[in-house]
Amino acid sequence: MRLRNNNAATYHGFDYRKANLTITAAADNSADASINKVPLNKGLVSFRGYNLTIPVFIAIGVLISLAVYSLAANRFPFPQMVIDAFPFADWINDGRVWLEANLKTYTRAVAEVVKVPLEWLEETLWTLPWTVVLLLLVIPALAYGGLKLGLLTFFGVLFWGMVDMWYEAMSTLSLMAVSVAFSAILGVMLGIIASQSDRFDAFIKPILDTMQTMPAFVYLIPAIFFFGVGATPAAMAIIIYALPPAVRLTNLGIRQVPATMVEAAQSFGSSRLQMLFKVKLPQALPSIMLGVNQCIMMGLGLAVLAVFIGGGGLGEQIWKALTRLKVGWAFEGGISIVFMAIIFDRLSYAISGVAKDQTRHVGPLFRLLPQKWDQNSLAKAIERPIGALCDLFNNIGAKLTSLVATPLRFIVPGIANVFSNRPLLIPGLLILIAVYFLATQFKWMNSYPRELEFSIREPIDFAINWLTVNPTFIGITKGIRSIVFLYFLDPLDSFLTGLPWWYVMGLLGLIVWKSTTMRFAVVTTTFLVFLAAAGLWEISMFTLAGTSVSVAICMLLGVPLGILAAYFKPVDSVLRPILDAMQTLPAFVYLIPALFFFGGNKTTAVIATVIYAIPPVIRLTTLGLRQLPTEVNEVAGSFGSGPLQTLLKVKLPMASPSIMLGLNQAVVFALAMQAITPLVAGLGLGKEVYDAMSTADMGKGLTAGIGIVLLTILLDRLTQGWTQNQQKALGL
Amino acid sequence: MKQTLTSVAGALALAITVSTPASAGGLVNSAVNDWTGGAVMCEIVHQILENEMDFKVKRIVMPSGPGRDEAIRAGDLDYGCELWPSYSTTIQKYVTEFGGDGSMLKVADAGVIGVSSYYVPRYMVEGDNAPAPDLKSWENMNQYADLFKTLETGDKGRLLGCPAASWQCEDNKRMELLGLNYEAVELGSEAAHWAEMQAAYKRQEPFIAYAWEPHWIHAALDLVKVELPAHSDDKWPATGWAEDVTFNYANPEFAEKNPEVIELLNNFRLTNEMQAPMILEVDVDGKDMEEVVAAWLDNNEDTWKAWMPK
Known part of the structure; x- marks a missing residue:
């Protein structure tokens, strides 16, 4: 089964897609072996060199189906008797009532663990000056993703204020941060276990498949009963919903560590745990980060739907707009979410280090414009001052860092490395603290000034109205x-x-058998009988x-x-x-x-x-x-x-x-x-x-x-x- | 690095949050309706609680319905405003007055009386070129069924019925029992229902749709009611809807512990006429709901002062 939310693939070219393809292959190796036997390319029927076997079979199938339809249309409803004897939904509801009575105290206790950091973070983000929050996101973006990501983050965050959704964005941000943190930790842990035990892996794989294809709404219904309504239950639902990619990609990453590397480590006598934590996990880090990234994208999807259980934030804005048919308003909320998704996606991608550009550039390094324009003189002219400014800031940053880090080295040994690898850390912190205190003096730095609001509702509404x-x-x-x-x-x-x-069951079974395996054809038919009986x-x-x-x-x-x-x-x-x-x-x-x-x-x-x-x-x-x-x-x-x-x-x-x-x-x-x-x-x-x-x-x-x-x-x-x-x- | 920064910022922020004074009246979790009328209703109560009674109100917006009722039963939400009995599938289970187990408490009538029926745009029945001048009663509906034909409904007229089956409007049954040549379609969500009406209205196309009052749609579109046979429980659904005497409701345990909130809800009455101008200001003039309600409270001090607990 493939990851449902494939957004990540959109941004960064090949790596992600390869990862996805590998997941497919890894997840379905059971089916692979037997597919070899399928004799589809023999070419039973051909015309002028084209293999027409499949089209001919399809044509025959359609003709037979039409014949069956003309003879037996609507004459064979699934027997009501079977449906009555199989009240599957009632069983689930009975089970739910029982679980609610017996488990609710525990599920609520678990939810408290999430509630405390969530409420703290939301309160913090609401009370922090908006300029501080802006810098908290822009500085890491600059540090890990360079000028382009920094600017993108800057405008994305500014957009939340521009459309007067600052506080809603902060709520969604805290919901996402807390639930993704929990989800990622839990997912990586489960992934590690799955990578170490084939049995656990085999056990968890179908569960993950199911979880990833289950509609997001289905996660929200039990949340009401076991966790209540509001942001905390929304977070609980997101944690569970976003879990599969983290588990899967951690597992995959660890399992794909090259055998030569494992052997080398073994020859140095490393124990199983050493091997896992010192060799395999670091090697698997890009894959794990990709899992976390996917986890974020899935989480954002549910964060919007969470309005159905009172999740608040941007989702609530979009829902309110939707129920009042205010298209422009809904678009503002939607674009805010798009910005959040892009910032999260690219930032996590940049932090993971997967994106490190290995190719050497011949000409000057471009920071803003595409590197492939580096022969264009106009582009060069634009880039030159930008490059000079960046170098200047980097130099100041480096000087500041060494200024602070030198005395610190005597107090905390080893800290110099932390700073020298992160030249923006010290200057960033200093700017943050400065802005934080300045914000107590200047009102416009504290809460987003109304004069800077810039609504795009009216033009959107106008355009939609005109088209209507x-x-x-x-x-x-x-x-x-x-x-x-x-x-x-x-x-x-x-x-x-x-x-x-x-007839439909038989036909689908036949198609599946011919396209994959006999075993899966049997499984398919069982699926279909279940659907009919339910x-x-x-x-x-x-x-x-x-x-x-x-x-x-x-x-x-x-x-x-x-x-x-x-x-x-x-x-x-x-x-x-x-x-x-x-x-x-x-x-x-x-x-x-x-x-x-x-x-x-x-x-x-x-x-x-x-x-x-x-x-x-x-x-x-x-x-x-x-x-x-x-x-x-x-x-x-x-x-x-x-x-x-x-x-x-x-x-x-x-x-x-x-x-x-x-x-x-x-x-x-x-x-x-x-x-x-x-x-x-x-x-x-x-x-x-x-x-x-x-x-x-x-x-x-x-x-x-x-x-x-x-x-x-x-x-x-x-x-x-x-x-x-x-x-x-x-x-x- | 991000984590380091966040924790520093967090430490700074903690210093601020600690100094926030706690509310004297405590915290209430209120279920806020996702439609404007119901939201205005709740917002009046919230602002009185916050400004006059020292409560802190957490407003939780979610679609109304059984999910929200479950949350009120469980105590995750403390109270809700303006419940429409015709459309609630859970009151028979939970509210004593409707034969339920009492796990949800009916506090008092909210004041709004809801009326549901079928509506057509005024341009269809009035004016020189009106295509269906007599479409004011169900008896004439068949005469104009052709006007409402669509691809999907074939020879029958298309009636925009209740958007969700769970509301138990039984539109198709009604058409059958009244011998009307219409097919009711269900658009799945309220938003889709209003969007369909609004788009058709803008294009001046014919449509006949289920709707209710008070609702902002009547502020946006000029609609005329098609009279249905008077409501009767015996003949339902071959009749129109009963009047919906809406009420405010609460979690029983919360009610016991917070008698002053319940007394406020008990005294509180907002009639259709009082609610309508506020809906208009929010949905048609595009004003901020909190501000509209605050202005109403400023101008109607005598009214709400009388609701205050003694």
């Missing part, structure tokens, strides 16, 4: 909506729900139809966009920040505009899902094409192939494993979105989860949540199987 009434635009949206509904969604909905349940058959089919249509649209739009971005740099540089924002902007924010434009119906839910799930398709298509060796062009060209031919016949097939991975990601993302789309009339399992959230019905929520988990695991493995088959067919 613009006849051309609404004509287009209505056209899209009709096409999607009439030709995709509605037929597939009635087709899937109308087919006899036993009374979720029809709505599962709705979800399947909605997800399939969303993913199909993602592919239809995403692959061409990805190709464009791979061929044309400007397209890529325009797309990149948009995709970043699409993935970090809380979905709440764009649901209302989507409704204004497309109206409340199933199609709007599909469109919202596409917005959320399309970025990985675009990214991985671009990546797949870019990764191809440059010789491909030359070789194809020497055979007289034009650019279009090269793309269609050589490059796309070669990039297809990466594109298939994009498909897989789109599936996982689309299913993750299912619990959010009910806010705009989405149907299916997600609606059950959402309804359960608003009625605090844990049984219903968990059952439907399990339904989503099962569908995700099923589609994830299936698309992974396709990716691997494709790789195999290409001999990769």
Whole structure:
């Protein structure tokens, strides 16, 4: 199973994606072995050199299904008797009542451990002068990420004040800091255990899979019963929700330490514990930090949804705006979250040291502009004073550091190292203290001055309003909506729900068997029987139809966009920040505009899902094409192939494993979105989860949540199987 | 390094926080509604508690509903304002007056009386080009069903029903029993419901939708009620809704320990007419809710002074 929140991959190029791919491989090694046997690339049917086996099978399958549909549509509902005998949701609720009666005192006691630091930090951040908080974030950003990250952090933090959400941002910041700290510590500990014991690893893996695919809402319902409402229960839910990536990546990092290194350490006679803490853990640090980074991104996602249990902060602002249809207000809150996500993401990435640029530059080092412009004279002219200023500050910093560190060395031996490796530490502290005391004198430094507020609500509201009434635009949206509904969604909905349940189960089992393994086909069928017995058959089919249509649209739009971005740099540089924002902007924010434009119906839910799930398709298509060796062009060209031919016949097939991975990601993302789309009339399992959230019905929520988990695991493995088959067919 | 800095800053901040004086009346955790009317209601109580009775109020905003009721039962929240009995699925379980076990205490009527019905925009029924001049009662609904047809509803008119099934509005049952050629659609969330209405209104498109009063939507859009058969428990859902006599509610243990807060809630009454201008100021004029309430308290001292515990 792959990490659901893939934002990190967006910012830093290859390392993250590789890590993700490795996780996939590591997590699914069980399936790997047997996939070799799948005889998909034999080519039973071929035409002019194209292998048509799969298309022919698909065509036959569709024809048979249509025949079955015309004969047996809606005549085979799943037997009610079985559903009545399997009141799964009631069992969960009974269990919940029992657990609540017996465990509540303990869960509350655990929550106290989180409550104390959380309340302290929130109070602290609220009372600290805003300039001090700003510096607390900007100085580490400067120290670890350089001028660019420093400036980004500066504007991000300033933005919270600009849009008058300073205190809300502080609440979310403290919620995030405390819950991620707990989650990361717990996750790393569990990861270490998992790396040392294969048994524990095997035990925890399916749990982590389930946790990562369970809709976020499902975590909030038990939180009400066991931890109450407010920020502390929200923190508890985040700690649990954000745990899996930290566990997984710690485990992975430790297990991937090169054998030669382990052997070397063994030959020096290190004990098992020494080996773990002195050799393996330091080696695994980049991977662990990546886990912490993912943990942060997942945590932020839930921090917004936590408004459903009174979590407060920016999520509350966005929710209030949403219920009052104030789009501009919601966007301000959403962009505040995006800034927080980017700052956290890049800062943790920078601190982890993974980002250290190893390449040597020939020309002058650029601090603000892209290094690749270093031949451009205008860029050089801009960079020169910046570089001089930075050097000046660094020199002053170094002088100050040695001034303070020299006498300290006599008091605390070894402290000199701490300072000399961190030239900004001493000056940073001095500036902080200075600002702190200045803030007691100057009001504008203490609380964010109103004169500096700069709301972007009105232009956003104006633009949205203009589009809502613009006849051309609404004509287009209505056209899209009709096409999607009439030709995709509605037929597939009635087709899937109308087919006899036993036929769908058999067909899916067959597809899974052919694409992966017999064992997983059996597992799949068991999943499906569970769904049907829990009374979720029809709505599962709705979800399947909605997800399939969303993913199909993602592919239809995403692959061409990805190709464009791979061929044309400007397209890529325009797309990149948009995709970043699409993935970090809380979905709440764009649901209302989507409704204004497309109206409340199933199609709007599909469109919202596409917005959320399309970025990985675009990214991985671009990546797949870019990764191809440059010789491909030359070789194809020497055979007289034009650019279009090269793309269609050589490059796309070669990039297809990466594109298939994009498909897989789109599936996982689309299913993750299912619990959010009910806010705009989405149907299916997600609606059950959402309804359960608003009625605090844990049984219903968990059952439907399990339904989503099962569908995700099923589609994830299936698309992974396709990716691997494709790789195999290409001999990769 | 960040940790070092944070701890230094923390130490500094601790010095400040220690000197904050503690509240004499204690801390109350209040459930704040996520809709403006209900939030205004609570905010009046909060400001009186804070300014006049030395309480410190922690305002916890979350969607109202069973989740919040569970929190009040458990004592995580102390009290809540303006509960609408028609839409609460838990009062029958928890509130004694409705046959519940008493784990949630009904304090007193809040003063707001809620009315739910179907509504159409005024441009549909009034004016020279009004497409449905007689659409003021359910009896004429069939006549205009064609106006509301959509892709999804086929031959039937589309009625924007209650956004959530858990509200038990039974719109589709009502259509069936009254023999109306409409299909009620459920948009999933209140936000989606209002957004759909607002977008259609801006484009001057026809729509017929469930709504209630008092609500800010009536301040934003000019809506006209479609009369339904008078409410009757026996014939429900072939009738309109009962009037919703909203009430304030609390955790029973909290009530026992804080009689003065309960006395305030008990005396407190805010009628529809009193609430409506505040909703307008917040949602249409875009003013800050705290400021609107503070201004109301300044101008209506006689009213709220009478609510104060003796």
